[in-house]
Amino acid sequence: MANKLHVKKGDTVQVISGKDKGAKGAVIEAFPSEGRIRVEGVNILTKHKKPSQAMQQGGIVKTEGKIDASTVLLYCDACGKGVRTGVQINEDGSKVRVCKKCGKVLD
Numbered sequence: 275m276a277n278k279l280h281v282k283k284g285d286t287v288q289v290i291s292g293k294d295k296g297a298k299g300a301v302i303e304a305f306p307s308e309g310r311i312r313v314e315g316v317n318i319l320t321k322h323k324k325p326s327q328a329m330q331q332g333g334i335v336k337t338e339g340k341i342d343a344s345t346v347l348l349y350c351d352a353c354g355k356g357v358r359t360g361v362q363i364n365e366d367g368s369k370v371r372v373c374k375k376c377g378k379v380l381d
């Protein structure tokens with residue numbers, strides 16, 4: 275069963291623990307069933323590629339590895355950091371995420 279993550283593809287997040295602590299980037303991909311995400315510029319893995327049609331020289335390819343979604347917070351540009359979020363329900367019943375610190379709508 276797929277768990278819903280607190281962040282989704284396209285969100286800007288800040289890493290709060292681990293070797294990339296403090297790094298900020300966009301969520302490239304989310305894996306709700308694993309509770310993991312890939313974030314731009316975070317947990318960079320290097321892979322050595324053999325020469326191929328697409329890449330005639332071969333060489334080193336950098337790719338973002340998955341990280342645990344619990345190690346990131348949604349970034350609030352008003353606060354300038356990763357923040358805890360709450361949910362605000364609009365009059366039309368739609369839900370948006372808001373910064374718990376400053377109340378800014380983050381969706």
Ligand SMILES: [Zn+2]
Binds near residue numbers: 352354373
């Ligand atoms: Zn805020």
